Amino acid sequence: MIDTSQFLADLDRLRQIGTYRTGVHRPTFSPEDMESRRWLVAAMEAVGLEAQIDGIGNVFGRHRGPGPHLLAGSHLETQNQAGWLDGVLGVVAALALARAGLPVDVCAYADEEGHWGDFLGSRSLVGALDEAALDAARNRHDGRPLHEALREVGLAGRERLRLDPGRYKGAFELHIEQGTQLERAGMRIGVVTGIVGIRQWRITITGQQDHTGGTTMAERRDAGLTAVRLLAAVDQEFPGVCAERSVWTTGRILLEPNAPQIIPGRAEITFSFRDLSPEVMDRMEDCLRRVVQESNRRERCPAVLEPIGHTLPSPCDPAMRAALREAAAELCPGAWAEMPSGAIHDSQILARVMPVAMLFVPSIGGISHHWTEDTKREDLALGLEVLAGGARRFLAG
Amino acid sequence: MIDTSQFLADLDRLRQIGTYRTGVHRPTFSPEDMESRRWLVAAMEAVGLEAQIDGIGNVFGRHRGPGPHLLAGSHLETQNQAGWLDGVLGVVAALALARAGLPVDVCAYADEEGHWGDFLGSRSLVGALDEAALDAARNRHDGRPLHEALREVGLAGRERLRLDPGRYKGAFELHIEQGTQLERAGMRIGVVTGIVGIRQWRITITGQQDHTGGTTMAERRDAGLTAVRLLAAVDQEFPGVCAERSVWTTGRILLEPNAPQIIPGRAEITFSFRDLSPEVMDRMEDCLRRVVQESNRRERCPAVLEPIGHTLPSPCDPAMRAALREAAAELCPGAWAEMPSGAIHDSQILARVMPVAMLFVPSIGGISHHWTEDTKREDLALGLEVLAGGARRFLAG
Structure with a gap:
């Protein structure tokens, strides 16, 4: 069974690390960000995963049992003075899947928010980040070299993990919508058709x-x-x-x-x-x-x-989408819709090496990248349950 | 007779004060600007005018003989690192008219280029500048109060002159075009219809x-x-x-x-x-x-x-325009045109209290407010002769 109480408690716990008004301020490799990564390592171990932080800051929790496996996750760091759910939601939901016994590797992909570069964590995991790009990476606000930050937080010299695509049937990511499509249509769940x-x-x-x-x-x-x-x-x-x-x-x-x-x-x-x-x-x-x-x-x-700076569209996997649709139709009939993701996500990087799918919950007022970002607690819980239902269906399919 | 050689020599002399490459740098109340004003006082006295610098920096040379009188002039200060003719031309031409014996009061209106305000000199002369505006005036580059600058250059406490409109039949201003209309049409003289x-x-x-x-x-x-x-x-x-x-x-x-x-x-x-x-x-x-x-x-x-910031159009006086047209037709038949002034000039302030007219000579390449600003010497001399011919005709009319 999925433990939605513990899931919500984990979200609340992370909201206490780097609190900014009702949101959080946890730029990548800040003390608060590293505290949240260490918290996640401990939480992963507590649910039985083999956990580590790799040389670019990815927090990776490996399932110890047999496959077929899923990958699930999102990111822990935030934009400056931003919301408590953007990214964190997908990480904590993945942790809840592992806690419920699903064969899931959980990952917090480093720096999705781009304080130091462009999807550094997920690109590193799929082998699309070379040393030259790392050497050139600078903080977008103050120009500090990435290598310096990695040294300061104790990650310099650690190995960067590479995903084995053969290990995974697919990768799921639960995220807030960052728009008002669901809210305006009175919907509670968005099954993502693809990332634009x-x-x-x-x-x-x-x-x-x-x-x-x-x-x-x-x-x-x-x-x-x-x-x-x-x-x-x-x-x-x-x-x-x-x-x-x-x-x-x-x-x-x-x-x-x-x-x-x-x-x-x-x-x-x-x-x-x-x-x-x-x-x-x-x-x-x-x-x-x-x-x-x-x-x-x-x-x-x-x-x-x-x-300047083109990215390819990343369609979500049809079988994974179908599994999420079935779960949504069972858990919230008439209150879900299919929709594209207009914003970018780590899933589009993972899509280069495996099937991916994303699930959205509504953003109140469409607000994101701001400390007032929020989602109703019942929608957060529903999002987790639809994700779990979809993952189980997809694994069984 | 008009002494065009002395006129050109005067222009060359002023080009030596604050030289910047082939142009000049004489912001209002700079040491170079004050040197040019003192030079003008001496030059006015040398042609028999009663000369002074007033409390706002206007350099005024009063004709000692009987009327009817004309007013003629323009400005001496320049934009930063700007041309040698913008303004200076009209002052030196007015001086040449006085030297030729015409009943002309010559004036260098202070700060047309707006380093400290908005037509401070000519507004003061027509009674459109009150003490509150003076108190508030600041340097547009560094914010220094105007009163401080006036003290430093020794003008604080001096009386500000007021024009007696009854003394004048009209005011003439010779100026460079600051555009390419004349050059492109192959014209040497522009009789200005009005200031937009x-x-x-x-x-x-x-x-x-x-x-x-x-x-x-x-x-x-x-x-x-x-x-x-x-x-x-x-x-x-x-x-x-x-x-x-x-x-x-x-x-x-x-x-x-x-x-x-x-x-x-x-x-x-x-x-x-x-x-x-x-x-x-x-x-x-x-x-x-x-x-x-x-x-x-x-x-x-x-x-x-x-x-924000509207100004009224100032049409030139029909009789003065007619006199300038006749002079142009005599001195450069087929090589003159009528045209509006798209740029602003002190004449639009003087137009509040007396008839005004302006005459343009071509700007090479249309360049102004830049040290490469220039006009052919023969066009400068022709401009002076048309101005003198027009002034004589208008006085006789």
Whole structure:
């Protein structure tokens, strides 16, 4: 049987480590973060797992019995002054599965929140993190080298674990939704169809900086105006090529010199889109390229499009999804839905070497990465029970 | 007769005070600026004017003979590391008129370039600068109080001169164009129709900061997207209401938080337009208000429009313009044109109390406010001769 009381007690316990108002502040390799990792090692041993912290900070608890095995987990560290459940939920739920006797290896993947890099822990586990990347890794806030932090927390020189994909039937991750889809639809469980891919772009537009007074409209090469026209064209054209759940965003616009009475000589745009389907993403990319090409045909300020930081979509495994759907249909009929994950997760890294599936519980108000993040306790407990039901079904399948 | 050699020699002399590469660096009340003011006092006295520096730094040379009188001048200080002609040209040309025996009071209006405020010298002369404004004036670069600077340069406690408008038939100002209209049209002289007015606005758009991954397009309140749509609408609508020489500019866009993967929760736009006609400016303002209103009808992110820093257009005096046209037609037939001034000048302040007119000579490459600013010497000399011819005609008219 699943012990939901102990599961909720474990969540409450971790909320006491690095408490910030009603949330927590546990950046990767901070004293509070290391305290939470040591707590997890002890908790893993208490449920019979063989536990260790590896050379990149992954906390790994190996099941001692026979297979077939599952992998389950998420991350322990948090964004700065963030919520108590983002990541922690999936780790503590995996621990609860092991406690209930399921053949589960439990893992807290290090640094999913990216204080030092980009999925360092899970990439290390699947063999996608080389020494050069480790040498180059710096803290994104203060620029401190990762190696220095690893020395300080006593992890330097330890072996980095590698997963044996042959050991696992699949990897599960329970997580908060970080959106309002479930809440708005009155749903309590989201069975994730896949993790969206992201294609991010820099668009640089070069004009001519000039005085607003002395330069006629006909003479101007206004990089800011070209940027507005280009982004307005994206706004017009993207609905014609996107899918139902596609999103696209201009997060950043930099004009130079960005002064009230000077015509902008340069504009830099950071634009990205997300979808679950590579075909849809290809259509969106084609559309973006056409919009830039058309801008360059019409405008006096040339625009250059550069890709930066693309990730592939990671569909969840059909059999694992089916098992989670059946469990949800039994435990909360009419109160679950299928949905993509718009946010990124360690599961997309694990998907490179084994089948993965994710399960969401609602985020109150859709809030995450903020200390007010929360989920109803009954939804947390239900999430664990659906996860356990899905895992049992999948193992039996 | 006009002594163009002495005029060019005077320009060359002032270029030696605060030389910066091929330009000059003479911010208002700097040692170099004060040296140029003292040089001017001596030069005024040498041509028979009664000269003084007043309590705000205006250098004023009063004609000793009978009227009717003209006022002529411009400014001596420069932007930082700027050109040798911007302002200086009009002062030295006015001095040349006095030297030629014309009944001209010559003035170098203090701080047109705005190191300490907004047209401090000319506003003081027309009675539009009160003590409270002086008390509040600070250096725009380092925040030093104006009173402190006036004490240091020995001007504190001196009387500030007031113009007697009844003394003058009108005020002339020769200036570099600060644009490329004349150069591109192959013209050597521009007879200014008037100085454009400026209406400047802040548009603040309030949305909801959110994660790009977890928030569907339908749920978003993207302040940056609303800004793009609003500015695209301005780009569409303004050509239908503007006049031939209207200009409009979005110089500044600030998104918050302006991060690649976060939906902007706030956008702030600085937008301005310029024209010579109050009616055209009213039409542009009506259009802007309609665009904002329409944005607020359609969009989920409210936009608030606030005026900041409006100036009125200042038409040049028809009789003075006619006199300058006749002189230009005689001295450079086919090589002069009428044009508005898109940039601001002391003449727009003087226009509050007397008729004004301005004359432009070409700026090579349209460059100003930069040390590479320049004008051909023959164009400088022609500018002086057209100014003198126009002034004589106007006095005789």
